[in-house]
Amino acid sequence: MRPERLNPLFAAADSLKGVGPNLARPLERLGLSRIRDFAYHLPDRFMQRRAVADLDEASVGENVVVALTPVEYRSSAGRGPFRVLAADAAGNICALTWFGRNAGWAKKQLPLGEKRWIAGRLDQFGQTLQIVHPDHVVEEGAAMLGQLCEPVYPLSDGLTQGRVAALVQQALGHVEALPEWIEPALLAREGWPDWREALTEAHRSEHAKARDRLAYDELLANSLALMLVRGANRAKVGTPLTGDGHLRTKLHLPFALTGAQRRSIAEIEGDLTQSAPMLRLLQGDVGSGKTVVALEAMLLAVEAGAQAALLAPTEILARQHFDTLSRMAAATGATIALLTGRDKGRARESILMGLMDGSIQMVVGTHAIFQEAVSYKNLALVVIDEQHRFGVGQRLMLTQKGKRTPHCLAMTATPIPRTLTLAQYGEMDVSRLDEMPPGRQPIDTRVVAVERMGDVVEALGRHIEAGHRAYWVCPMVRENEVDDLAAAEARFEELRRRFGAAVVLLHGQMKPEAKDAAMERFVRGDAKLLVATTVIEVGVDVPEATLMVIEQAERFGLAQLHQLRGRVGRGEGKSTCLLLRSEALSETARRRLALMRETQDGFRIAEEDLELRGGGELLGTRQSGDTPFRVASLEQIQRLLPIAHDDARLLMARDGGLTGERGEAARLLLYLFERDYGVQLLRGG
Ligand code: ADP
Ligand code: MG
Secondary structure, three states: OOOHHHHHHHOEHHHOOOOOHHHHHHHHHOOOOEHHHHHOOOOOEEEEOEEOOOHHHOOOOOEEEEEEEEEEEEEOOOOOOEEEEEEOOOOOEEEEEEOOOOHHHHHHHOOOOOOEEEEEEEEEEOOEEEEEOOOEEEOOHHHHHOOOEEEEOOOOOOOOHHHHHHHHHHHHOOOOOOOOOOOHHHHHHHOOOOHHHHHHHHOOOOOHHHHHHHHHHHHHHHHHHHHHHHHHHHHOOOOOOOOOOOOHHHOOOOOOOOHHHHHHHHHHHHHHOOOOOOEEEEEEOOOOOHHHHHHHHHHHHHHOOOEEEEEOOOHHHHHHHHHHHHHHHHHHOOOEEEEOOOOOHHHHHHHHHHHHHOOOOEEEEOHHHHOOOOOOOOEEEEEEOOHHHOOHHHHHHHOOOOOOOOEEEEEEOOOOOHHHHHHHHOOOEEEEEOOOOOOOOOOEEEEEEHHHHHHHHHHHHHHHHOOOEEEEEOOOOOOOHHHHHHHHHHHHHHHHHHHHHHEEEEOOOOOHHHHHHHHHHHHHOOOOEEEEOHHHHOOOOOOOEEEEEEOOHHHOOHHHHHHHHOOOOOOOOOOEEEEEEOOOOOHHHHHHHHHHHHOOOHHHHHHHHHHHHHOOOOOOOOOEOOEOOOOOOHHHHHHHHHHHHHHHHHHHHHOOOOOOHHHHHHHHHHHHOOOOHHHHHHOOO
8 A cells, every 4th residue: 555645646646736637638638647646747857048138139030038028019900910019118119929819918018108028039020029929928027037947848739838737836735855765875976866856957957966856766677576576486486398399290380480589589598498487578579479489488488287378459459460360370279269358248158167167278368368367277387578568567467377377488689789678678588680580672761851741642543553552650649639539530530542452550449349350351451452540550560561651750659660560571473661750850750760771780779779769869859658757868867877787786685575664765766657567566566
């Protein structure tokens, strides 16, 4: 149970004044549902303004605070903007401009002849100076001068900066001091503020030490939790598995295993013979052949008289794995079943029976295979595919099924850099498939400006007419599924008008049946073009697809682009990937896309992407999705994670039960960052 003193921090957002049902949705979209989330909703940057006596002192493009006196209202016909012309102390005229706002509001804020303090960005419109949608209009200059530096928060539709800032401040009011969990010597050496002060400062200014401390807290919580998981796992009892090979020798693969595959299989075999449950990550780039490694491990478990399960993150992928494994394992005679949330009624009952009496030896499925109602006769191995889709906590729950702890093999194609491997998978042993099966053709990758969309569609037409298949990946409009969906549907309609029934659409909001139907048409070749959101990122395997178009490629993380691109180049045919880019690109964006063109080495892409994105920005870039962190930036992870890792190890060595003074504080930290599964493990659960 969460310690009581943290309860105020975990109170729901609607305990803040002014948060009702209307705000709940936009806040949720930002992940703001509890007081703690607001306190940790750190600014992306700070807006710096300069106070000027008159506009002669300011330059166009600058954010200023200036005293202006309204002299004339100008409304334009129809839906045009409303302008207030105002004079500064030197007699310069500046237009304050509002679009789509009711004029009455502006008139009330800015009575003619009365001086007001205005904050905003100075622009030029033709020959006149103007400020569009001033950030602030106030009567008293003093208040404004206190706001020369203002946080700029990540927003979502329906929220304004002012609103978010006010809620954050309100939330900070609920934050009480907590005992220190950072090693005092480290705290002193780094000159970091205490926790509460760090939170306050981080919202007030570009206070690097405050940001570092908060990031460090998160990294320390993560390291501690991973160590606790690992320790708990070591103390668990699993089933030692020794296979006699009678099934595996019947496996007739159409290819020879690569050295890396053979090495990984041997490592897994070694783990499985132990009674301590295996906790191993199989890391291998897209197409490196992880599936067959999983199959070998599963067959070994079956040879040893146990059951094995393979968990996939999506139904599409589960189905595909089921097909592949059934085909490959057919000659071995091992029984295999598919179980997803969709199976109902008698079919489901019969699978559940088979799992319970052991007549089904291998099962492939989604989360459904670990639901309460599902029990196994003797589940001894769990394989988790595309493991980055599951958090550590989830991963842990999955391996709790059964009296003994099953061995766990997690697979991932995310070629994360080594520093992040430590953060994300620190509790695991790692096998790397660092060698590709022979004969892979490089994918011809090109960056194409979006103005050439017409040419791209032409080329796509030729491709389809020649009987080939292609993917069209729609842009990520925002971190917002609804908008993504709208964009995908619009593009689908357009391509459908052009290519007719050869086009199918696939997105995450579709009903599973509809998804399968679309996927199946594409797999069979009835459909030639699959228009999709990023749901196809994971694992989809259609070797006949040899062209991929990715819209607004610059919006994607490189690791994700790499994953997407990995959907082509899987068969005999030569493959092409077209990265459509927007007109105006930053230097960094340009270099990132160039890197995609240059190399197909997922690890190199991951390392260099980290460098390209990590440097330069003071506050760094928080990347949701790429890392398990919300506070720490990539740069901070690189710099601070090794320290946090060592510190966590030291603390565990001194006080493994977290019962001492610092240990108790560390427990609070684990709850604060919702790594409390670590604490639960301590209880010997
Ligand atoms: P991933 O690591 O992305 O899951 P898969 O297991 O789907 O990769 O394998 C990709 C393709 O490579 C499959 O068609 C598979 O049959 C093939 N493959 C796997 N291992 C080898 C090998 N040693 N030699 C040739 N082809 C292989
Ligand atoms: Mg795979």
